[in-house]
Amino acid sequence: xxxVLQTHPLTRFGNQRAMxxxxxxxxxxxDDIASLEVNISCTDIVSGALASRDYSPxxxxxxxxxxxxxxxxxxxxxxxxxxxxxxxxxxxxGPRGRLGRMGFTMKNSIYANSAFIIxxxxxxxxxxxxxCGWVNVNLQIHAGESIATECVLRxxxxxTIYDNPWRRRGKEWQP
Amino acid sequence: MKNLPxxxxxxxxxxxxxxxxxxxxxxxxxxxxxxxVKNANPAYWSIDAANQIAGAEIAPAAMLSTWTRPERWSPxxxxxxxxxxxxxxxxHLLDYPSAIISSFESVFHAPVKVGDRLRSHQTLRSISxxxxxxxxxxxxxxxxxxxxxxLNELVGExxxxxxxxxxxxxxxxxxxxxx
Numbered sequence: 001x002x003x004v005l006q007t008h009p010l011t012r013f014g015n016q017r018a019m020x021x022x023x024x025x026x027x028x029x030x031d032d033i034a035s036l037e038v039n040i041s042c043t044d045i046v047s048g049a050l051a052s053r054d055y056s057p058x059x060x061x062x063x064x065x066x067x068x069x070x071x072x073x074x075x076x077x078x079x080x081x082x083x084x085x086x087x088x089x090x091x092x093x094g095p096r097g098r099l100g101r102m103g104f105t106m107k108n109s110i111y112a113n114s115a116f117i118i119x120x121x122x123x124x125x126x127x128x129x130x131x132c133g134w135v136n137v138n139l140q141i142h143a144g145e146s147i148a149t150e151c152v153l154r155x156x157x158x159x160t161i162y163d164n165p166w167r168r169r170g171k172e173w174q175p
Numbered sequence: 176m177k178n179l180p181x182x183x184x185x186x187x188x189x190x191x192x193x194x195x196x197x198x199x200x201x202x203x204x205x206x207x208x209x210x211x212v213k214n215a216n217p218a219y220w221s222i223d224a225a226n227q228i229a230g231a232e233i234a235p236a237a238m239l240s241t242w243t244r245p246e247r248w249s250p251x252x253x254x255x256x257x258x259x260x261x262x263x264x265x266x267h268l269l270d271y272p273s274a275i276i277s278s279f280e281s282v283f284h285a286p287v288k289v290g291d292r293l294r295s296h297q298t299l300r301s302i303s304x305x306x307x308x309x310x311x312x313x314x315x316x317x318x319x320x321x322x323x324x325x326l327n328e329l330v331g332e333x334x335x336x337x338x339x340x341x342x343x344x345x346x347x348x349x350x351x352x353x354x
Contacts, residue, residue, distance in 0.1 A: 019217060019224075044211055051207035053244040080211065082237035082281075087214035095216045095228050099236040103280040166229040166286070175282050 020094040024125065024133030024157040033092050033120035033137070038084065040076065042112040048080030075109035085139050085151050088118050093157055098165040100134065100175030101154035108148040116143040123152075130172050133159045177304045183268050190296040190321075191261050196243045200291045204241060205234050232289035239281060239322055239331040243295040261297040261318050262337055271313055271339035279335045285328045293330065295322045300334070313340025 042062075049059035054077045057064040065071040082102060089097055110116060124136035134156055141149040154175060156165035165173075209219045217224035218233060225232045234242075244258045257263055259276075266274040287293065302316040320333045 047211040048208060051204055051211055052238060052241045053204070054241075055247055078279075079208070079237055079241060083208050083212045083214065083235060086235050086237045087209075087212045087216070090214060090216045095218045095224070099283055101280065101282050102236070103278065105278045164228070166233075169285070173284065175284065 019096075021096050021161060022093040022157060023161070024127075024135070024159045027122055027125060027135050027157065029122055029124060031122040033088070033122070033139075036084075036088050036091070036118045037115065038118065039115045040110060040112060042074060045074050045076055045080070045112050048083070049077050052077060052079035052083075054079065071109060071111070073111040073113070075111050078104065078106070081106075081110070081141070081149055081151075084118065084141075085153065088120060088139065089137065089153065089155055092120075093155070096158050096164050096166060098156045098168075099153065100156055100173075103152045105150045106148070107150070108143065108146055110141065110143055110148050114143060116141050116148065118142075127159075128174050130168070130174060131159070132165060132168060132172070132174065133157050133163075179302065180268060183265065183299075183302065186261070186265075186299045187302065188298060188300065190298045191264075192256075193294065193296045194243055194245075194256070195294045196292050197246045197249065198242070198292075200234050200242050200287055200289050200293070202232060202289050205238065205289070208235065208238060208241075229286055231286070234287040234289065236281070236283040236287075236331070239283065239287065240320075240333065242287065242291070242293045243322065258295075259297065259318065259320070259335065261299060262335065265299070265302075265316055265318075265337075266339050269314060269339055271341060273311070273342070274313075274337060274339035275310070277336050277338055279333055282332045283330075284332070285324065285330045287322075287324070287330050291324045291330075293322050293324055295320055307343070308338065308340070309343075310338065311340040311343045313338055 046060045059074055059077045062074055065074050086099060118139060118141055120137055120139040122135055123138050127133050134154055137153045137155055139151040140147050158164055205219050218228045222232055245256050298319045300317040300319050303314050305312060305314055316337050318335045322331045324330050
């Protein structure tokens, strides 16, 4: 799939490269989003848990999880998984994509020293009564042969190079 | 609801645990999580870019629950407080040895900005009659957590679908539901 990306002059700043912008009109129902392969170390899991202020021993204490909690190793916490999904969509859309809603079903734990793939598909698109363009996206974390987590998201994309969902406030933002 | 303790009945639709965050929303936490997941979105790494994109330094939506998680210890707090304390209260009040969160949904309203101090409260929205699932005999409940900023703007909501249960005993019930 070749994405048509456009750059508005306002999305250029300093000496940094221009930011890409995926427009609503260039997304179609049934589109696949480019997969992302992720390798997770113990350090990644502890780093994600600390950054999200989650001090549960499930995410840093191998002896606790293996001897008392019945797990094979420490595993990813929920905000870490949510942050991976948000990064996945931001890589796809550029920074003007804005998350409105995110629903999770966690089926299996994702352990330290494992690899997984995030896949995504566009399941729907619509324009709300305020004129905001929305896409419905399904994402999955595939770990080995099974799906560890499924996520359904409602995500706003700019309709034109002059549109920006982040500038919507109050009644103009209906997630 | 059949045989629902009055203490639990009284919790339905009554906000609990009005919790003001110990800390303000911080760019160091934001960058630490973005570094962990290799999120290169310039809105989280450059103040200029953040201002251009969102009109302010903003936090990733995925960090909503981060900002009201308590410190592990505080001189002003004598008892341990869990960010989803109502879930543990229900497990205790209903005398279920186990309780899981099977799924949840987050809705993101006004952007969370660096420097915001959020507060949250938790509300039991519904609880089922006792059912039997493959996990055991128990009840489903839904807890809503609302997050507001210092201007009392709603910045986000989370709806947790939970199941508290006792491990199965043979040939007790026939009614079965997921999970």
